[in-house]
């Protein structure tokens with residue numbers, strides 16, 4: 001997927017989170033592990049709400065710090 005801001009290719013990954021660890025994004029098909037989260041590299045500081053556990057496919061542009069998420073996926 002192309003970034004609508006800078007037109008570069010976005011990275012496909014998994015956005016996941018829970019109320020204790022916060023929200024994180026990791027490239028590929030697997031959610032960020034506890035170790036990934038402790039490293040802090042994938043943490044989304046924009047997320048402020050208290051969420052229960054979730055996981056969603058999200059395309060991320062590391063340059064613009066933007067994500068695109070499909071909100072209606074039937075699987």
Ligand SMILES: [Zn+2]
Pocket residue numbers: 003004005006007008061063064065066
């Ligand atoms: Zn971009």
